[in-house]
Amino acid sequence: xxxxxxxxxxxxxxxxxxxxxxxxxxxxxxxxxxxxxxxxxxxxxxxxxxxxxxxxxxxxxxxxxxxxxxxxxxxxxxxxxxxxxxxxxxxxxxxxxxxxxxxxxxxxxxxxxxxxxxxxxxxxxxxxxxxxxxxxxxxxxxxxxxxxxxxxxxxxxxxxxxxxxxxxxxxxxxxxxxxxxxxxxxxxxxxxxxxxxxxxxxxxxxxxxxxxxxxxxxxxxxxxxxxxxxxxxxxxxxxxxxxxxxxxxxxxxxxxxxxxxxxxxxxxxxxxxxxxxxxxxxxxxxxxxxxxxxxxxxxxxxxxxxxxxxxxx
Amino acid sequence: xxxxxxxxxxxxxxxxxxxxxxxxxxxxxxxxxxxxxxxxxxxxxxxxxxxxxxxxxxxxxxxxxxxxxxxxxxxxxxxxxxxxxxxxxxxxxxxxxxxxxxxxxxxxxxxxxxxxxxxxxxxxxxxxxxxxxxxxxxxxxxxxxxxxxxxxxxxxxxxxxxxxxxxxxxxxxxxxxxxxxxxxxxxxxxxxxxxxxxxxxxxxxxxxxxxxxxxxxxxxxxxxxxxxxxxxxxxxx
Numbered sequence: 001x002x003x004x005x006x007x008x009x010x011x012x013x014x015x016x017x018x019x020x021x022x023x024x025x026x027x028x029x030x031x032x033x034x035x036x037x038x039x040x041x042x043x044x045x046x047x048x049x050x051x052x053x054x055x056x057x058x059x060x061x062x063x064x065x066x067x068x069x070x071x072x073x074x075x076x077x078x079x080x081x082x083x084x085x086x087x088x089x090x091x092x093x094x095x096x097x098x099x100x101x102x103x104x105x106x107x108x109x110x111x112x113x114x115x116x117x118x119x120x121x122x123x124x125x126x127x128x129x130x131x132x133x134x135x136x137x138x139x140x141x142x143x144x145x146x147x148x149x150x151x152x153x154x155x156x157x158x159x160x161x162x163x164x165x166x167x168x169x170x171x172x173x174x175x176x177x178x179x180x181x182x183x184x185x186x187x188x189x190x191x192x193x194x195x196x197x198x199x200x201x202x203x204x205x206x207x208x209x210x211x212x213x214x215x216x217x218x219x220x221x222x223x224x225x226x227x228x229x230x231x232x233x234x235x236x237x238x239x240x241x242x243x244x245x246x247x248x249x250x251x252x253x254x255x256x257x258x259x260x261x262x263x264x265x266x267x268x269x270x271x272x273x274x275x276x277x278x279x280x281x282x283x284x285x286x287x288x289x290x291x292x293x294x295x296x297x298x299x300x301x302x303x304x305x306x307x308x309x310x311x312x313x
Numbered sequence: 314x315x316x317x318x319x320x321x322x323x324x325x326x327x328x329x330x331x332x333x334x335x336x337x338x339x340x341x342x343x344x345x346x347x348x349x350x351x352x353x354x355x356x357x358x359x360x361x362x363x364x365x366x367x368x369x370x371x372x373x374x375x376x377x378x379x380x381x382x383x384x385x386x387x388x389x390x391x392x393x394x395x396x397x398x399x400x401x402x403x404x405x406x407x408x409x410x411x412x413x414x415x416x417x418x419x420x421x422x423x424x425x426x427x428x429x430x431x432x433x434x435x436x437x438x439x440x441x442x443x444x445x446x447x448x449x450x451x452x453x454x455x456x457x458x459x460x461x462x463x464x465x466x467x468x469x470x471x472x473x474x475x476x477x478x479x480x481x482x483x484x485x486x487x488x489x490x491x492x493x494x495x496x497x498x499x500x501x502x503x504x505x506x507x508x509x510x511x512x513x514x515x516x517x518x519x520x521x522x523x524x525x526x527x528x529x530x531x532x533x534x535x536x537x538x539x540x541x542x543x544x545x546x547x548x549x550x
Contacts, residue, residue: 185412
């Protein structure tokens with residue numbers, strides 16, 4: 001038992017850092033749900049593709065023999081490539097896999113099934129083009145093992161700090177964009193009343209596409225962060241990460257951006273504590289137990305809609 | 314300014330508008346009367362391109378607008394004050410007003426600020442409540458906000474869908490005074506109402522819609538005097 005207490009602070013710090021990344025992926029589910037009322041089950045694959053796109057940049061730099069690789073410029077480059085690519089794939093998904101369904105008045109189930117199909121398609125596309133074997137992020141070249149420090153007995157690596165700081169900054173940036181800009185206002189308007197937003201002059205199609213871009217870009221960035229941290233990626237990594245981030249989004253209140261961030265933190269912490277006190281094999285059990293509990297006890301989530309139908313009176 | 318010629322609109326297989334034709338001239342207040350499910354709101358939605366007419370044509374300033382996406386229709390200078398207000402309940406009053414000015418992105422900030430001042434002068438309540446969420450306003454305040462939001466677009470034509478609905482009688486008078494004031498400043502208005510007496514009191518002309526057909530069209534005074542109109546829409550036996 002004393003051993004457990006000794007590593008507890010360490011696990012808390014790790015859990016919170018992991019939670020920021022779950023939050024970053026969860027935001028993508030929640031953004032899309034907020035505007036289309038559908039769960040984009042292919043979002044985990046967008047995250048996976050982001051990890052591959054970041055890996056591609058790193059590998060390209062290494063094979064080209066570029067000297068003086070420093071995370072200060074390599075990581076932003078990896079993130080930029082992953083975000084742009086993942087964002088565009090998200091836009092493409094919306095255009096070809098979802099829009100044809102929802103514009104023809106299909107039931108809500110239609111796009112959902114299409115999303116599951118898109119998820120299988122993207123997994124296999126990556127497997128066929130990149131191979132089924134895992135790829136390795138040579139993170140050690142960017143972040144030497146000696147880059148770490150101690151605070152109150154907790155051993156923290158620079159990599160963990162970078163991961164959490166990037167994730168938090170991106171979520172704050174998104175929050176600012178949604179709350180303070182004209183684009184953000186038009187996204188909120190479409191989420192609240194699509195027809196009225198169009199009557200205000202908002203191009204609903206464009207806003208939906210932009211929303212997919214934003215959510216997917218953040219998912220792609222999360223893929224890079226996870227790749228850097230765990231150093232191994234494969235075409236199937238989006239499946240469990242996607243389901244966990246979906247859990248985080250539901251836990252926080254699907255459709256609510258701050259909820260997704262909070263849900264991510266809670267989930268990361270719960271998972272990290274679970275492996276501290278229980279057999280690490282139960283890690284996923286904890287995540288999905290949280291999903292089931294949320295759906296049974298409080299389906300609207302921690303920060304779920306505070307203004308239901310009464311706002312329309 | 315706006316003319317509908319033989320407009321037919323379907324909801325699925327149901328024909329809701331059956332050859333609706335009407336004409337609104339610049340500077341007028343025109344009212345469109347009719348009971349429940351007579352096709353009033355569908356007429357507005359057809360004008361705005363929210364629903365697509367299956368036949369007929371709609372022209373604004375002589376140019377066809379049927380077939381244009383909604384955002385392109387409103388950019389030409391048409392704004393809507395919708396039935397049941399439909400303000401953005403999760404946005405502040407200020408944000409609702411800036412959504413109203415969305416069609417004018419790119420206009421100088423000073424110009425928009427000037428319009429905001431003018432709207433605040435018309436509805437001082439909205440300035441007091443600028444940071445409050447739209448959903449927390451009273452029904453009357455929401456109606457003011459819906460009108461103010463439409464004004465922020467600097468429209469040349471405002472469509473008003475049942476502005477009296479759900480308001481106390483004193484508020485109804487106030488709203489119609491404001492509609493007249495807006496009209497005097499040069500904005501053309503099409504007002505759809507069940508409350509025929511109030512609507513006809515400010516309108517120059519009126520159309521009566523019944524089961525998707527225009528069944529009467531005359532000056533407001535003549536409609537007010539017509540027996541069958543009085544019986545059907547003014548609640549007189």
